[in-house]
Amino acid sequence: MNVLLIGFGDLAMRLAPRLVAADYRVAGLRRSEMAFPDVKMQACDCTNPEPLVPILAGCDAVVVTLTPAAFNEEAYRRTYIAGAQALVDALNQLAVKPARILWVSSTSVYGQSNGEWVDETSETEPESFSGKCLLEAEEIIAAGPVPSTIIRFSGIYGPGRQQLINTVKGGHCAPPGPVKWTNRIHSDDCAGALQHLLDKTRAGDRIAPLYLGTDCEPVPLHEVQRWLAQRLGVSVATVPGRSARRGNRRCRNTLLLNSGYRFRYPTYIEGYGALLQDNDW
Numbered sequence: 001m002n003v004l005l006i007g008f009g010d011l012a013m014r015l016a017p018r019l020v021a022a023d024y025r026v027a028g029l030r031r032s033e034m035a036f037p038d039v040k041m042q043a044c045d046c047t048n049p050e051p052l053v054p055i056l057a058g059c060d061a062v063v064v065t066l067t068p069a070a071f072n073e074e075a076y077r078r079t080y081i082a083g084a085q086a087l088v089d090a091l092n093q094l095a096v097k098p099a100r101i102l103w104v105s106s107t108s109v110y111g112q113s114n115g116e117w118v119d120e121t122s123e124t125e126p127e128s129f130s131g132k133c134l135l136e137a138e139e140i141i142a143a144g145p146v147p148s149t150i151i152r153f154s155g156i157y158g159p160g161r162q163q164l165i166n167t168v169k170g171g172h173c174a175p176p177g178p179v180k181w182t183n184r185i186h187s188d189d190c191a192g193a194l195q196h197l198l199d200k201t202r203a204g205d206r207i208a209p210l211y212l213g214t215d216c217e218p219v220p221l222h223e224v225q226r227w228l229a230q231r232l233g234v235s236v237a238t239v240p241g242r243s244a245r246r247g248n249r250r251c252r253n254t255l256l257l258n259s260g261y262r263f264r265y266p267t268y269i270e271g272y273g274a275l276l277q278d279n280d281w
Contacts, residue, residue, distance in 0.1 A: 001061065001201075003061050003063060004029065005029070006062060006064045006065070007029070007064055007066040007083075008029060012063070024198070030043065031045065046066070047083050049086040064083070076129060076133035091145050102198070104151055109126050111124070113248045118249050119255065149210065149211065152211070153214070157185075158187030164225070171235065171237055173222065173239065174225060182220070182221045183214045183218050184215055184268060185215050186265040188265065190213060196260065196261045211259070212251050214253050224272075227269070231276055
């Protein structure tokens, strides 16, 4: 099975070796040139449909993991919305199209802020520019000419994604109340979930058009930070405003679990525990 990975960043770099080991033929696209073992790499402007057309020809599946250059609306629109439209425009020009598009999005498309549970059926009314741009890109892909699956990842952590650990090492902690719910997924489980959906596509199994990619335990931010502080052996002080992050909801991963995926790191304890063990803190 020929798989094209568009937006060859951290998640694609974790996914590619897994696919190669499972006998997929893997190609990768990114803005700048790079080499990667056993992957046919190309530099390409993924917001321009014309160079995408010959690259997409012969692909059986496409996985899109785009990353904006900055956290502002212009960058998000240029990356996600323009990228989605370019991909759809290129696919419309192909006589033979891929079997499926996997498009990585985010749980920031949800606007719930009072600790509500959300799943694939919940309303999406984002207030942030990032959530609005991501949702618009999702809609473009879903209306395209190829069957698609959107996977909305919650807060991704793992090697190189250690902001929460650094916050705790700095001695800061969110207050215990009001409760600020957080949702997360280890980057290895992001790659695992994407491979799982590709494996099902290759086997001809049915997959849903939308999944929430999040671990099995939403948890108050204060609880995670206190646990990290204990493991790191540092003292932390409650800092008012430290919990004033966007959103406050609990994400449910039942549909992904029911599809057969099993998490390597089902909760923050396993995930951060492994991260702390693998690094000299």
